[in-house]
Amino acid sequence: MQEVAILGVGQIPVREHWDLSLRQLAVDAGRAALADADVAKVDGIFVSNMTSGRLNKQRHLGAMVADYLGQRGVEAVKLEAACGSAGSAMRQGILAVASGEMEAVLVIGAEKLTDTGFTETTSALATAADADYEIIQGVTFVGLNALIMRRYMHEYGYQREDFAPFALNAHANGAKNPNAMFRDPISQKIYDNGRIVADPISLFDASPIGDGAAALLLVPASKAPNAVRVVGSAVSTDTLAIHDREDPLWLKAAELSAKQAYEQAGIGPEAIDIFELHDAFSIMAALSLESCGFAERGEGVKMGQRGDILANGRLPISTMGGLKGRGHPVGATGLYQLAEAVLQIRGDAGEAQIDGVNIAMTQNIGGSGATIATHILKRP
């Protein structure tokens, strides 16, 4: 297997894009990545998306994107793993290049969630969970995370307010990212007054949905000596439903995929400079920190309270807003995380730049933890 590098990145700002179709979003992001890499033709395209069949009445995105991107003829396919679609597509793109089968691969994540009403969109997103044993009980996706958060608070003795640093940090960083959906920092007071969506989760513990697309162009590292390296890549799975987990407060698939990625990179968690984690909900940020070895069990929240997660902290997270500040266009999210990590390593993150980022980790979660993709990127 040969080492893989990321030669180009492209992102569309996360917004309610009433003027852009799913097709346009995907194609624009793909073009931006091709231009950034200065590459015209690719050997393969992996598209990630969760809801297009239901919300946009369009499947077959691989061929559609290849067609409209001027890449007719190339192998192209869509991958789906709920909110973990993009990280999973990245993994497949890496395997294609690492194996030597393809030399230039585009990975494009695109999601269009705002053409449909709130009820239709949320029920499409709920298909990430177990339809027969979770969703039929009237639980929403927010509700599932609320169940985990309440149990976490009960076992480890936290209050709702203790989770505030995750939201405050994400919004402070999102304010510095032109591609973020929310550009205003929030205060502790605003967090405290957030409307309860599903007790104990308030508005600011949850990420906003939006339309978006992000793309990466992958090539063999030997062909691009100055490009950011992929030094770790792994995807793991866990039970589809939370209630089937041996420990509902532990992201087993995060632990497994992180462990594999650390081993491939030949490093441990202490070597990671920044961590773009999947903070779709504050509780998921805490669990991710614990399951990946950055905090002891039950101590993930304390990293927020101590300021470890801030831009100038020990382990900056959500450095360009995370899912809360940048927004969460579900099937594209994992590629936004990767694109942001690349910008941070290159020193191209603008106002959001963290000093001296050599090694960045990203983690993209599908459903409530059933699919988890972890990647580690390194300065060449």
Add this chain to the structure above:
Amino acid sequence: MEVSRHWRLQKQRYELVGETCDSCGVKLFPPRDVCLECEAPAQELYTFTGLGEVFSYTTIYDAPAGFEHNAPYQVALIKLEEGPIVTAQLTDMALDEAYIGMPVEMVTRKLRTDGEEGMIVYGYKFRPICFEPVVN
């Protein structure tokens, strides 16, 4: 709509029928034919007692389509006395009554309705275990 889909699950929805692992004895709900603990075949049917306790709970205000009729309502993780956890609604109680550790029992209730003349899906919910008052 989806009649056969819900018909197939009636033993689980109405009676909490799961399975027992032949080799380690672990009880499984929902049934999955393979043990979650030891991965041995687990196909012997087992009917759960329906007794358990609240492991966690939340209140749903923005109900999904088909569930608007009883919003707001509470959904919980229920730890059954045989071990497995199930996701289910709490019923027959006020919204501020639930607590972690609360003893509950399974009952059959209406889960979802598809419009005025649509199909109604019934299934398990859990209610507090009521102790009969002692009458002298």
